[in-house]
Amino acid sequence: MQKRDRLRIWTEQGNVTISQLFFSHYKAINIRDEEAILLLHLIAYGEAGIHFPTPQNLVERTYFSEDKVVTILQRLMQKGLIQIEQHLDQNGIHYEYYAFHQLWELLVDYMEQQQNDVKDLRSKEEEG
Amino acid sequence: MQKRDRLRIWTEQGNVTISQLFFSHYKAINIRDEEAILLLHLIAYGEAGIHFPTPQNLVERTYFSEDKVVTILQRLMQKGLIQIEQHLDQNGIHYEYYAFHQLWELLVDYMEQQQNDVKDLRSKEEEG
Amino acid sequence: MQKRDRLRIWTEQGNVTISQLFFSHYKAINIRDEEAILLLHLIAYGEAGIHFPTPQNLVERTYFSEDKVVTILQRLMQKGLIQIEQHLDQNGIHYEYYAFHQLWELLVDYMEQQQNDVKDLRSKEEEG
Amino acid sequence: MQKRDRLRIWTEQGNVTISQLFFSHYKAINIRDEEAILLLHLIAYGEAGIHFPTPQNLVERTYFSEDKVVTILQRLMQKGLIQIEQHLDQNGIHYEYYAFHQLWELLVDYMEQQQNDVKDLRSKEEEG
Numbered sequence: 001m002q003k004r005d006r007l008r009i010w011t012e013q014g015n016v017t018i019s020q021l022f023f024s025h026y027k028a029i030n031i032r033d034e035e036a037i038l039l040l041h042l043i044a045y046g047e048a049g050i051h052f053p054t055p056q057n058l059v060e061r062t063y064f065s066e067d068k069v070v071t072i073l074q075r076l077m078q079k080g081l082i083q084i085e086q087h088l089d090q091n092g093i094h095y096e097y098y099a100f101h102q103l104w105e106l107l108v109d110y111m112e113q114q115q116n117d118v119k120d121l122r123s124k125e126e127e128g
Numbered sequence: 129m130q131k132r133d134r135l136r137i138w139t140e141q142g143n144v145t146i147s148q149l150f151f152s153h154y155k156a157i158n159i160r161d162e163e164a165i166l167l168l169h170l171i172a173y174g175e176a177g178i179h180f181p182t183p184q185n186l187v188e189r190t191y192f193s194e195d196k197v198v199t200i201l202q203r204l205m206q207k208g209l210i211q212i213e214q215h216l217d218q219n220g221i222h223y224e225y226y227a228f229h230q231l232w233e234l235l236v237d238y239m240e241q242q243q244n245d246v247k248d249l250r251s252k253e254e255e256g
Numbered sequence: 257m258q259k260r261d262r263l264r265i266w267t268e269q270g271n272v273t274i275s276q277l278f279f280s281h282y283k284a285i286n287i288r289d290e291e292a293i294l295l296l297h298l299i300a301y302g303e304a305g306i307h308f309p310t311p312q313n314l315v316e317r318t319y320f321s322e323d324k325v326v327t328i329l330q331r332l333m334q335k336g337l338i339q340i341e342q343h344l345d346q347n348g349i350h351y352e353y354y355a356f357h358q359l360w361e362l363l364v365d366y367m368e369q370q371q372n373d374v375k376d377l378r379s380k381e382e383e384g
Numbered sequence: 385m386q387k388r389d390r391l392r393i394w395t396e397q398g399n400v401t402i403s404q405l406f407f408s409h410y411k412a413i414n415i416r417d418e419e420a421i422l423l424l425h426l427i428a429y430g431e432a433g434i435h436f437p438t439p440q441n442l443v444e445r446t447y448f449s450e451d452k453v454v455t456i457l458q459r460l461m462q463k464g465l466i467q468i469e470q471h472l473d474q475n476g477i478h479y480e481y482y483a484f485h486q487l488w489e490l491l492v493d494y495m496e497q498q499q500n501d502v503k504d505l506r507s508k509e510e511e512g
Contacts, residue, residue, distance in 0.1 A: 007486040007492060008261050009172070009239045013148045016432070017273050017399045020141045023172035025187060033191050035166045044151035047398070049433070056507060061151060063161050101392040104138070109138045134391050135364060136357040142303070145271045145401050175270070177305070236263060251339040265495045266488070269404045276397045279445060288421035289447050293421045300407035317407060319417050360394070365394045 016044045031081065031105050037062065038072050042082065043096050043119045046121035052084075082105070138194070144172045149235045155209065157210065157234050166200050170210065175214050180212075180223035268364070272300045278365045285362050287337065288342035293318065294328050298338065298354050310338075400428045405491045413490050415465065421446065422456050426466065426482050435481035436468075465490070 018040065026036050040060055045053040055069040064072070076082045086098045141175065163208050169189055173181040185199040192200070204210045213227045264344050274296065297317055301309040311325040320328070334339045341355045402424065410420050425445055429437040439453040448456070460466045470482045 006236050006240065007266055007488060009236050009243075010263055010266065011485060011488050013146050013152075014145055015271070015401045016151060017143050017145050017401055018435060019138065019143055020172060020176055021138070023144060023169055024141075024176075027189055027191065029171065033165050034161070037161050039170075040165075040168065041151055044148060048148055048152075061155055068140065068188070104391060104395050108134050108137050112134065115137075135360060135394055138391055138394065139357060139360050143273045143399070144275055231268060232263060232267050262492050262496070265499075267404065267494050268404070269408075271401045271403055271408060273399045273401050275394065275399055276428060276432055277394070279400060279425055280397075280432075283445055285446065289421050290417070293424075296421075296424065304404055304408075317411055317493055319411065363470050364390050364393050366498075368390065383393060 009040070009073055016040075016047050018043060019104070021104075021111065025107055027112055029110050030079075031092075033080070035072055038039070038069065039076065039100075039103070043100065046098065046100075052095070053098075054055065065108065137252070142176065144175050146169075147232070147235070149232075149239065153230060153235055155239055157238050158207070162192075163200055163204055163209070165207065166192070166197070166233070167204065167228075170226065174185075174228075176228065263356075268337070270304065272296075272303050274279055274299060275363070277359070277360075277367065281363055285366050286335075290320075291328055291332055291337070292318070295332065295356075295359070299356065302354065302356075309341065315369070388474065398432065400424075400431050402427060403488070403491070405488075405495065409494055412457055413494050414463075418448075419456055419460055419465070421452070422458065423447070423465065423484075423487070430482065430484075436479070437482075 004070050015083075022036075022039075026073045031039070033088055038058060041058055043053070044054060046055065050057065055066050055073065056074075058064065062069070073082075077084070081100075081103045083099045083102060084096050086094050088094055150164075150167075154167075159167070166186060169186055170181060173179070173185065178185065181200065183194050184218050186192065186197045186201075187194050195253070201210075205212070207220055209228075209231045211227045211230060214222050216222055263271045265357050270341070278292075278295075280329070282295075287295070296312060297314055298309060301313065306313065311322050311329065314320065314329075315322050318325070322372045329338075337356075339358060340352055341354055345351055374376045388394045401403070405511050406420075406423075410423075415423070422442060425442055426437065429435070429441065434441070439450050439457065442453045443450050444458075446453070457466075465484075465487045470478050470480055472503060473479055493512065
């Protein structure tokens with residue numbers, strides 16, 4: 001194994017890109033740490049082309065039991081943080097995937113609310 | 129609040145980029161889920177320019193107590209997954225930061241070992 | 257120089273993250289290739305913490321002359337693709353930076369228009 | 385079209401992640417601006433799952449003619465910046481893809497050389 005191979009191993013794995021908003025505010029929108037790590041795994045699988053990972057896929061990458069994974073996934077869906085949606089591929093076959101857009105909207109909702117609160121506070125201060 | 133503002137809120141937050149290697153193999157190198165989420169927070173703070181977040185910074189973004197955060201940080205250092213290093217800035221002032229390069233090396237070590245195991249197995253099969 | 261140093265050099269440089277929308281549709285919104293590469297350099301400098309690179313900074317990283325850089329920057333501003341905005345930092349000092357939110361909005365405008373065109377076409381086909 | 389749709393359009397497009405090293409040093413390793421933008425398009429296509437885009441694919445996204453694209457691709461291969469490699473997919477079918485690892489190695493080579501030059505200079509100064 002030559003030294004050049006190590007950089008190649010690294011660069012060929014690809015990356016997962018996540019908004020800073022997720023890390024800075026998931027707690028503020030009531031996402032627990034164990035839900036956060038599972039969301040990140042779902043996103044990572046998605047970016048690697050596996051858009052509907054099974055509970056078993058998630059068990060392989062974490063220390064959670066399969067029961068625990070299923071429980072957390074159900075909670076994420078009940079909270080409206082992930083949705084199972086359907087797509088039609090080029091061969092006319094339906095496939096399911098986890099969609100995260102509702103999660104991103106909730107994070108932006110929270111930021112908007114924060115900015116409005118700051119504006120309200122400033123208005124009140126000026127009115128004195 | 130107009131619709132254009134929401135996209136701006138999103139794009140101005142910036143991103144955190146993490147190798148797929150981390151998600152696919154942190155468990156394999158004995159990083160627990162609670163250690164993984166804290167590592168991700170350290171990396172996210174770093175990419176946002178806060179290279180030496182305090183335990184209190186981490187308490188603000190997670191459900192961990194400060195004691196728990198300190199315990200996990202110590203464990204990450206004992207395992208050699210993070211190091212505290214020093215830099216000299218442009219004004220000649222020393223500042224500390226968390227370095228992650230040892231973590232990335234361990235993940236690549238693991239991949240190398242896996243690839244070598246596959247090669248050994250193939251050689252044995254051919255010798256059969 | 258040991259092999260481990262190479263991976264460290266790589267990982268310590270940081271990344272630039274750009275929406276696929278930019279690459280797939282900059283031509284559609286009339287951004288020329290030479291404008292695209294300069295926009296990418298502005299974004300890369302921004303993500304590295306240099307939010308208002310000078311023409312000279314851009315000359316160092318490209319084969320463009322300073323005159324050419326200035327001409328392209330002016331064109332990007334006239335087209336409304338970049339704006340110079342002001343921020344107040346923690347010490348009360350104003351600093352300027354290039355803002356790209358208008359560029360992202362134009363790319364999304366284009367995608368919206370495309371999707372509406374497809375819907376209109378389908379409606380007409382159904383009406384037959 | 386509601387305001388929430390715009391954020392969804394944005395987040396569903398995915399991102400392209402490129403090392404800062406590319407932007408800061410492609411000129412230093414003799415990559416021209418027109419080669420740089422084409423390399424970025426190849427990388428963007430690859431991250432979107434199209435690992436062997438045709439010259440026509442590149443014509444669609446740039447202002448280059450097909451002849452020009454072919455000429456630049458050939459020059460990139462002659463310079464050893466991209467390679468055409470083969471993979472065997474899960475169904476036993478060979479497919480070709482553009483590999484960039486040699487490009488990343490050249491960028492790291494350049495950084496190593498720079499760091500060694502700095503060390504040599506310091507040694508000489510100390511010897512005085």
